[in-house]
Amino acid sequence: MRYSQGGGLTAERQRFRERIRFEAGERFARGEKNAVIVKDVRVSERSVERWRRVWQVGGMGALASSGPAKVPKLSDERFVELERELARGPAVHGWEDQRWTLARIRALIWWKFELDCSPAAVWRLLHRHGWSWQSPARRALERDEDAVGLWKKEVWPQVE
Structure with missing residues (x-):
């Protein structure tokens, strides 16, 4: 599962893909054609072309993994603080x-950090830590159907 490990490839999967790039680099050094490498390592031709360009400029070291594509701006320790603030509620x-909205959480992150x-x-930060959007499963208990009906009947036609 990719999101349970932080929203990207797992460390194991990164190492696996890095090994494929290194294998391709060794084959570049032996002078093999791109088409042969594509068929054997089962990747796209565009990827092999890109790897060859990188290899020509920087050698095998350039094929090493550069880590996750997006490093979270908020560390796990700071996210724990954010969760404490979120648990206190928006009214506080x-x-x-x-209701917590993305805009409100964004403002809270600015105020706090x-x-x-x-x-x-x-959204990515929340999703990475297992949060999801919520929507009400049913109508609010406080909803006054008579008032809603009256508003639709008398006020809404005037607004239109």
Whole structure:
């Protein structure tokens, strides 16, 4: 499972792919054609072409893994602090209702850690730590059907 390990390839899978690149590098050194390498290691021709260009410039060391593509901006220790703040609820932080939105969490990250990140980065951070979006399973108990019906009947036509 890729997301349970932090939202990318596992360390084992990174090592596996690195071994494939190193194997291709050894074959480049022997003068083998791209088509043969593509068939044997079962990767795309474009990948082999890219690896060959990198190998020609930097040698075998250039084929080494450069680590995860996106390093999280918030460390695991700091995320624990963020979770504590999220558990306290939005009302404690000045919002009127009890809903956490990406924009609110983004603002909380800025206030708490002085770290600016996009809503997409906030989503990736939450998803990486096992959070998911929630939606109500049913209508609120406080919903007044008569008031809603009256509003639809009298107010909405005036708005249109």
